[in-house]
Amino acid sequence: MDGLTKHFHTSKNLFGKPTHTVKAVDGVSFEIGYGETLGLVGESGSGKSTTGRLILRLEEPTAGQVHFEGQEIGKLSSSQLSPIRKKLQVVFQDPFSSLNPRLRVGDSVGEPLQTHGLVSGGSDKRDKVAALFRQVGLDPKFMDRFPHQFSGGQRQRIGIARAIALGPKLIVADEPITALDVSIQAQIVNLFLDLQEELGMAYLFIAHDLGMVRHLCHRVAVMLRGRIVEMGSTEQVFANPQHPYTQALISAAPIPDPDREALRRRIPYDLVPPPPGAVLREVDPGHWALSAA
Template sequence: MSAQTGLTPLLGVRDLRKTYATRGGLLGRRTGEVRAIDGISFEVMPREILGLVGESGSGKSTTGRVVLRLEEPTSGAVSFDGNVITGLPQLEMKRYRREMQVVFQDPYAALNPRMTVGAFVAEPLIVHGLAPNRSEREEKVAALFKQVGLDPRFMARYPHEFSGGQRQRVNIARAIAMRPRLIVADEPITALDVSIQAQIVNLFQDLQQELGMAYLFIAHDLSMVRYLCHRVAVMLRGRIVEIAPTEAIFTDARHAYTRSLLSAIPVPKPAIERLRRPIAFDYETEKPSPEATLQEVSPGHFVLT
């Protein structure tokens, strides 16, 4: 669902589903299935930042991995720039890999501890043949380091020599190395100190304005989502229950779950915070029916009903 019409979405997701088998017993027989993604549809337009929010286990990160085809969907379709990429052989997917990159949640786990950070950032340039010789690679990596706020002299260092924020900057440098058109940022600030989170979000914003990329920004920090994103999609147990422009979500939330999430945002004023009461949400009594679909309640504002 998009607020914009007449334009080709950069990323299109249609009725996407991903299920995992559950197994039990001594022989590990299949006992059921978990629907991590249950028929979601949304679009990301060129240069747009779409926030994907929800509680842990709602299916946000699985959505990001399936969109990038790091995992294969059970059913549904993902398109990039109007071309369906689900089901494409990996060799044909290679050209789309240059256009779609990811920044993971844990900056240290995403790095190779046996590689210098310079070699790590240079690796996609080698794979895609964008820097045929060593001097050209080093020049490009040095420029990328400057672009994300790192000293190029750090290129010969290893991941353990950096702070969490610096490691995430290295991961961002690798993600933008091929000038992608879409970045999936999978909770990229969650593992960082609060004092560093704002710096990384500002870096994402600066890079988006400079390079014109679109983001699928997966997060649970709603204050950061409000600051960065153009639109917000709210996920609950594998389904999108509301999607709208950011300010509409924060000032005119229509779904009970969205209102519950917003009520849990801390207020930085102790006197107000002590009196504030979060809005409870009981999934069992308010869960949507399997037949429920997203309905437009105002221009660009869709709610699952």
């Protein structure tokens, strides 16, 4: 991604010209390497999900470019984008609304295989869907059930099975554990780790839970009001946060130790816009923070 920008016009005057613009994503640039997990964190409304949708071409950018395997995909037609779509997949936040309630889950998982011509017939599709179910820890005998017959964690496993069906190189996981019970969240995160080790794909992991991000991600990018304010390895960002917003965000994360939690002190942060001309500067090798010119 290079200078990716998305503006929404929320109101217009009598002549149809915009009078108020929301800068949902404002000049965001980062790279994700093969087999890497980049965590994208920040408060609600910071532009995380919009960034993910821009990468997937579910939204068209106002400006900037998205490169995938050396190819700029922003100007590709639908037919040109079709082979790219197989390599770019998504796991949504709500595992129920992301599944068609009228389709048996086996058909939902097998649909992309059929659409892209990766199965030769009904029995071939069923065998491949069964293998995908096993891969995400589900019994293939559940393939003929409907989404409402599953728990939230099981539905998310079905969504993951559908995402990996085409052998993607990058999965955008948009808050994939937020809607799940705490007891299930760790299971889904561990499933992501196991699949990455097995299949070698990269993740853009969008999340609020800093504990899970720290456990899962190789690098972290912190977003605030549509901009990246800090980015670096997970160890760098958590051990030595440079931007005041990152410091406040980490200080607000609960600690699963009653004694340490009692001593935790939140760092306040005044949500003011960054100063004019502020840019990301390298404070340590591979560690960047937004600062004034």
